[in-house]
Amino acid sequence: MKRYRSLSQIRLDIDEGKVSCSSLVDYYLERIAQNSHLNAFLEIFDEDAKAQAKLVDQKLKDGSAGRLAGMVLAIKDNISYRGHHVSASSKILEGFEAVYTATAVERLIAEDVIIIGRCNCDEFAMGASNENSAYGAVKNADDESRVPGGSSGGSAVAVQADLCLAALGSDTGGSIRQPAAFTGNVGFKPTYGRVSRWGLLAYGSSFDQIGPISRSMEDCALIYEIMAGKDPHDATSSLKEVDSWEYSPEKKYKIGYIKETIEREGIDSELKAHFNEVLDGLKADGHEIEAVSFPYLDYMVPCYYVLTTAEASSNLSRYSGMLYGHRSSEAQDIDTTFIKSRSEGFGEEVKRRIMTGTFVLSADYYDAYYTKAQKVRRVIQNESKALLDKFDFLISPTTPTAAFKLGEKASDPIQMYLADIYTVQAPLAGLPAISIPTGRTKDGLAIGTQVMGNSFEEKKLFNFCKQVLESYENL
Numbered sequence: 001m002k003r004y005r006s007l008s009q010i011r012l013d014i015d016e017g018k019v020s021c022s023s024l025v026d027y028y029l030e031r032i033a034q035n036s037h038l039n040a041f042l043e044i045f046d047e048d049a050k051a052q053a054k055l056v057d058q059k060l061k062d063g064s065a066g067r068l069a070g071m072v073l074a075i076k077d078n079i080s081y082r083g084h085h086v087s088a089s090s091k092i093l094e095g096f097e098a099v100y101t102a103t104a105v106e107r108l109i110a111e112d113v114i115i116i117g118r119c120n121c122d123e124f125a126m127g128a129s130n131e132n133s134a135y136g137a138v139k140n141a142d143d144e145s146r147v148p149g150g151s152s153g154g155s156a157v158a159v160q161a162d163l164c165l166a167a168l169g170s171d172t173g174g175s176i177r178q179p180a181a182f183t184g185n186v187g188f189k190p191t192y193g194r195v196s197r198w199g200l201l202a203y204g205s206s207f208d209q210i211g212p213i214s215r216s217m218e219d220c221a222l223i224y225e226i227m228a229g230k231d232p233h234d235a236t237s238s239l240k241e242v243d244s245w246e247y248s249p250e251k252k253y254k255i256g257y258i259k260e261t262i263e264r265e266g267i268d269s270e271l272k273a274h275f276n277e278v279l280d281g282l283k284a285d286g287h288e289i290e291a292v293s294f295p296y297l298d299y300m301v302p303c304y305y306v307l308t309t310a311e312a313s314s315n316l317s318r319y320s321g322m323l324y325g326h327r328s329s330e331a332q333d334i335d336t337t338f339i340k341s342r343s344e345g346f347g348e349e350v351k352r353r354i355m356t357g358t359f360v361l362s363a364d365y366y367d368a369y370y371t372k373a374q375k376v377r378r379v380i381q382n383e384s385k386a387l388l389d390k391f392d393f394l395i396s397p398t399t400p401t402a403a404f405k406l407g408e409k410a411s412d413p414i415q416m417y418l419a420d421i422y423t424v425q426a427p428l429a430g431l432p433a434i435s436i437p438t439g440r441t442k443d444g445l446a447i448g449t450q451v452m453g454n455s456f457e458e459k460k461l462f463n464f465c466k467q468v469l470e471s472y473e474n475l
């Protein structure tokens with residue numbers, strides 16, 4: 001079977017009788033089996049997917065099929081799907097079955113998507129390489145000695161290796177965009193509050209958003225549009241109408257880039273040269289480009305890690321061994337139940353973050369760290385918004401390097417945290433941002449470019465990204 005890049009290609013072939021949902025599911029199941037060494041999936045929902053495919057094929061014949069009929073989707077293992085296991089790639093949730101379905105997933109199912117399985121990720125979405133999973137690292141399909149990025153590494157590789165058409169990830173500080181960049185995919189984090197977090201296992205609640213990883217801009221926009229919108233289960237979801245996007249290729253935009261992002265030490269020279277080429281290409285296409293200064297770059301990663309660890313330490317306190325999840329066999333009373341279950345159930349990075357978060361929230365240090373970081377976040381929000389009042393978009397490389405080697409940064413948390421340098425600004429400020437594939441290194445590794453837009457202006461963002469992608473097709 002040929003490799004499809006978008007749902008519209010599939011729908012054309014379905015209409016011509018060349019494929020069916022059932023044959024597509026069989027194809028992807030075979031691809032998943034052939035590529036099991038990549039470790040992208042933790043579980044395949046094969047029986048469910050086959051049954052759903054039959055149903056959707058029937059609906060397509062009846063003319064009653066939804067907008068996602070023909071789309072085979074994978075979901076990250078921190079998104080709940082009733083009756084299916086969900087573990088956030090953690091031993092602490094081993095064997096746990098979701099008791100309800102995430103609103104985002106429910107809306108996709110209502111439009112006849114087919115869910116093929118759940119994808120490996122960093123434990124509780126904490127990481128940038130997928131090496132923090134309790135179920136082993138995921139390999140980058142372009143070069144298996146390299147990481148796929150994280151934390152949605154399994155979702156990104158599932159799309160990269162053609163194991164499904166698209167996947168859902170979650171993004172707190174870059175976990176959709178960075179793996180999308182490392183695997184040559186489109187990855188999108190919506191405006192905070194645009195997509196319901198109901199059913200997403202919480203990491204940093206004031207940052208987390210569910211979003212798509214796909215091959216095409218159209219699929220990204222379609223999945224987003226269907227998931228987005230008010231959900232009474234999530235008080236932080238916005239009431240704003242979700243408007244649908246229609247492509248206008250001729251529009252010209254005013255684009256800013258933060259000069260510190262490429263002047264900073266640590267950006268790989270090949271990626272820097274590539275980014276300059278992207279800027280030249282945009283100018284040649286008639287867009288207006290301007291360099292601006294944003295002297296807060298070095299504060300972003302520390303600010304992000306103070307706030308998200310604080311939120312994580314609170315969110316993860318529910319995994320206590322009492323009500324669900326792992327309970328230590330050595331638990332004897334309430335204290336040993338908490339201590340032993342959590343010590344055995346959580347991995348090293350998760351423990352590091354819970355301890356950091358507990359520290360920054362402790363009475364003696366609260367003001368020095370947590371309050372200070374909240375103030376820094378407000379400055380970053382205000383200054384980012386001020387730039388986006390002036391420009392349509394801010395553009396940057398998605399990552400300072402292309403996919404790094406497995407093990408290369410695993411023992412150095414600070415190096416790993418710096419992989420997020422360009423991606424944390426958008427969630428700190430609540431803004432929407434996309435990574436799109438714009439090139440490859442001379443070793444053939446994917447390079448992503450990130451475009452950040454103003455709150456709730458996803459439509460404009462999609463339009464620009466589609467224009468850019470058109471000039472980089474066939475990567």
Ligand code: GLN
Binds near residue numbers: 127128150170174
């Ligand atoms: N790499 C970042 C972190 O470890 C981002 C994770 C995410 O977005 N979930 O927190």
